[in-house]
Amino acid sequence: MAQIPNLDNAPVNLTSIREQSQKELINILKNVRGKKCLVIDPKLGDSLSLTIQTSILKEQGVELRHLSAEPIQSDCNKVIFLVRSQLNLMRFICSNVHDDISKGLQREYHVYFVPRRTVACEKVLEDEKLHHMITIGEYPLYMVAMDEDVLSFELDLSYKECQVDGDASSLWHIAKAIHKLEFSFGVIPHVRAKGKASVRIADILNRMEAEEPINSSDMAVPEINTVILLDREVDMVTPLCSQLTYEGLIDEFLHINNGSVEIDASVLGLQQEGKKTKVPLNSSDKLFKEIRDLNFEVVVQILRQKATSMKQDYTDMTTTTQSVSELKDFVKKLNSLPEMTRHINLAQHLSTFTSKPSFLGQLDMEHTIIESQSYDICFEYIEELIHKQEPLTTVLRLLVLFSITNAGLPKKHFDYFRRELLHSYGFEHIATLNNLEKAGLFKKQESKSNWLTIKRTLQLVVEDTDTANPNDIAYVFSGYAPLSIRLIQHAIRSGWRPVEEVLKLLPGPHLETRRGGFSNSPSFDTFYGVSNSIDKVPDGRRSLVLVVFVGGVTFAEISALRFLSAQENMAYDLIIATTKIVNGQTLVETFMEKLG
């Protein structure tokens, strides 16, 4: 199980939130006395692994199992199902209980819903006539700290559910999570939102505040000054581009899952052939913290420098006489050796991917599409990918990018691509195409694209990006400044007003409000003024902006935000919350639905 990230350096007290979650879970387990079998739905298991150590669960007399259609094997006669309140999971619980009944096993069943029980799920249990056998409870885990500055609501399907199914359940969840944060850190006085879902969340948040007011007199100054909510729909271009930061690239090629990556042990130069090993990737790793957000090109150089200097030190050590303190320094450096070897190995492994012509071709194509200059070249490139039956996600990723920047494709091309896709990959993918069309990601062109205007106005393509000493967020994509972060940059600096024209070109409404008892405080007026006259939290820390991505965020975008936060003229610390950390592939995958 992955290492639980250290949150001591978090700009707000995330540790207490995590401890609360731990306590709640332990209480649930304690309430069921004796030995018990804890059956977790696998995705939830991932979020739990960032919340609590397995060893603590074991201390509670727990036998851990994963929920699936297969009947669980356990001798315990007390079973606790810990599941997200997802309709399809109910089927598994029912089949498990029915299986026990048919075998004549008498067990005590508890179902704990995360984050709360829902009528729809209970209805399924009722319809299956199991309701009376099951004790139902709730485990209110609304978010998980991925790192000291990243929170995840772990709603991986949120974007698809909202856009395709019209199921807005996740929006309530997000609002509730933010509201919970407010209970700890005070009512957030400023709200900025862009996109339909974000504006709705702001609305629900206000309703919650009216229904369950936070006693603001308990808190002197709210710790979080502003929340910026942004729909993924507003910027679908960025996540579809290949990330070029170190962490982003690891995710693209090796898939980071809950703050760790699983790779062959041989990659790390370990002797166990064929065995997988997990490498935790978070800010507790000092070297990783230093290089995670940098462009991969630079990371390679830095690692080389570090290795060289280490080698130099070593030679000095063997050849010349050293004082004791120098020896001490050297030993200290040696301590960072395992981290360095690990990252050098990882980087080397990554470069085997980055040097592939197919990857270079893809990068080239992404930039061509973003530049929006040569339609035909892009068209032919994608056509060829389909003909060569390249992996479907790779194809769809480029195709969606192509469609979005062109505001859809002419009907003839749209139908042609769809036909070629069905022919090459099978008719079962009609559902995927239908989903993408419903979400507006791959569709028929109905109006002229305004991508060029957006790109120009917001200066999304930056020539001559110096990746080693960047002065703009564009370094994360070697020349393309992510649209989402550009918007947030404006929102933090001066609010929506100066960029209103461009906002109107992007999907969904936008909103800017103040709330709570602080709306009349002088701090609000200065907010619009020069950004360096911002109110400071008494102990000298900078005040906080919470950036919420509704529909997912990529590591590259997180890196870009960290870059912004580190700028000298920046008055805020940033904390990022997202429905899920995504990349082009995982995002496209959520829309994939095979009929077969």
Added chain:
Amino acid sequence: MANVSVAAEWQLLYNRYYRKPELYPMRWKHVDLARNKIAAAPFGGPLAVIRDDSKIVQLHGESALRKLRLFSSSGHLLADTVWRNPGGRLIGMSWTDDHTLVCVVQDGTVYRYDVHARLIEPNLSLGKECFESNVADCAFWGNGVVCITESNQLFCIADFKNPNAVKLADPGIVEPPRCMAVIEPQYTVSGNVEVLLGVGDGGEEEDAAVIAVEEDGVQRLGGEMLRGPLQKMVVSRDGKWLASFTHDGRLLVTTSDLTGVIIERECESALPPEQLAWCGMDAVLLYWDDMLLMMGPDGEPVTYLYDEPIILIPECDGVRILSNASMEFLQRVPDSTVSIFTIGSTSPAALLYDALDHFDRRSAKADENLRLIRSSLPEAVEACVDAAGHEFDVSRQRTLLRAASYGQAFCSNFHRDRIQEMCKILRVLNAVRSFEIGIPLSIQQYKLLTPSVLIDRLINAHQHLLALRISEYLGMNQEVVIMHWACAKITASLAIPDATLLEILLDKLKVCKGISYAAVAAHADKNGRRKLAALLVEHEPRSSKQVPLLLSIGEEDTALMKATECGDTDLVYLVLFHIWQKRQPLEFFGTIQARQLARDLFITYARCYKHEFLKDFFLSTGQLQDVAFLLWKESWELEKNPMASKGSPLHGPRIKLIEKAQNLFAETKEHTFESKAAEEHAKLLRLQHELEVTTKQAIFVDSSISDTIRTCIVLGNHRAALKVKTEFKVSEKRWYWLKVFALATIKDWAALEKFSKEKKPPIGYRPFVEACIEADEKGEAIKYIPKLADPREKAESYARIGMAKEAADAAAQSKDGELLGRLKLTFAQNAAASSIFDTLRDRLSFQGAS
């Protein structure tokens, strides 16, 4: 001196003083305790009075119908009602902890009244057996009752909140017991009630005993120790001691399990007392006709004479004595009071009290007194505060508190909040002790009862204003009070029109932030005021409370609207399922079709669990394409199910389904593409079935068109591949890629070369090069690389198979410096190759410069 008069009212029993202040002169008129049965609730609770039907009384021009009258402890009439209950004589009557009056009649029926003399339905029964043989006697405790029938069987309701009659074990006696007492469940070992029955007739000593009966067992206690049967028994408040009166006129105090005698006193009378009661924990009261005797552990008993009948009402710290004219409270004088007011007391507290007196009279003796007690001033102050708390007389409370406050001024280390706290308590106590309210709580009772229970009792008695003031004063949550008031108001205001009543209610409800409007609305609905309920629920800010209520009052559409607005999809589902259950499918479809979120959630749910119903929905709303998608999806499930795919696959149910989907898609213009795709899919399946038959290999069905072509080629069946190609109009471009890769898979290089020469490939030779390089066949690749049109591609292809020189040449041809640089990196390890690139690049830049 003032002190003397205080102590003069005390009586000394053994070594303790007792006092008996009058709490109230009774306000009632024409109530004669002798003619009535009385039930008095402890903690200064109400009194129930009803004419005793076991006595022959003369009616003084009053109705023959009996009236049940409820009074406060001050004799203020709270409510009355005519007693018309059937079931025979009233055997017993008592108040429960939550002030419900329970009345047991002969046939075992239990009638319950609230403090407003309203009958609480339903009536309870002690069971059939009780009904058949009459109830002879009963004994009550906090929330329960035990009855004994004429056939000497015992029945018990252990808790009126959960009223189940239970039969206890058969005591096995023939004669009715002489007396009965109960030990409350909380004080017994078993946790169930224990009934003590005094049995035996006067003559035979050995028969005399106390029988302890429980639910599952009978025990004979006492025996010889008793020396004859008991006439009267009473258990102390803590269930530890039993006071009893023997047949030969002795008062016995024993442990409640009758294992040891603690006190044995002779009384002058062998006639059992009418009433026997504990006064606190250290004295027992015996009442005969006109005499009340108080016996302590030792010393002379105290005698009080009454010329009118009295009722003893035991409290935790004394006994209230009710007579026709007054209510008195007999209690042991608290130690603090004794120390101040005993005649000749020189305790620090007494001196402090005295000092205040001097101070008030501007006498210098005040200072002298203070000097005397300097070292023990704190305890003196404490004693004054404590004594004030025990006083019922307001002016004496004041004097004592002033003495305390005076002393405190000279005393640095006294806990200052004590006086303030006591003032607070006393203000509350004085308020509830007033005549109008009539709850004469002592401070000890108040602390035992707790303020929140007191407030519950006040609102139960509809003293809402006082309850509100007290809860405000004590800083407690006022929500309970306001909520109860609002509900009571609704019940009592049948004549007030909805709008007016709403205004009255809102005016008060707004006092309390966060109060549940929904709960008040629910009450209005229960009282048949649906309109008012709807108006009230509108003000409920919490959707989670508002929506369920709207559903229960039948406002489904508003509920759906509110649920949708608040964004909590769980509430939308709640409404959805409610409407779904209640309405006809078509009506239901109509309702949700109009509301997007509800509709989408329904679809999401139905997709998982109500597939057929979903089809009905789409059909009813004319979304044929969605039905088509569902059918198409089913076609795959059919394939997985071996039972369903029986029969000829060519006309199998699966293909039929797909064709059905195709037709449905064709109904709407927008779905021509899908219709076409479905048609092709059906065609493909047929073709694949045929292929599986001819090749006898089950590897075709459910692969894509491209994969089918590849498979055919791999199998060497080029004719079939071509057939698929033409059948589905596969473009030349795709065809070339597919065939080239398929041939490379089986490493049929000869066929590949032949294919390349068939005609000039429509997309050039790149597929050939790529296929060869990917198969790691350099030799084959070289055949095609020279044929590539683009020098850049050529260069990269050479580079990929490691031919540096050729790559460099081609790159030079392309005149692309960036490409050269990149290729050089590829050959970084190869020094010779590297230098080639450098030279070439130099030449290139030179050219560029010139």
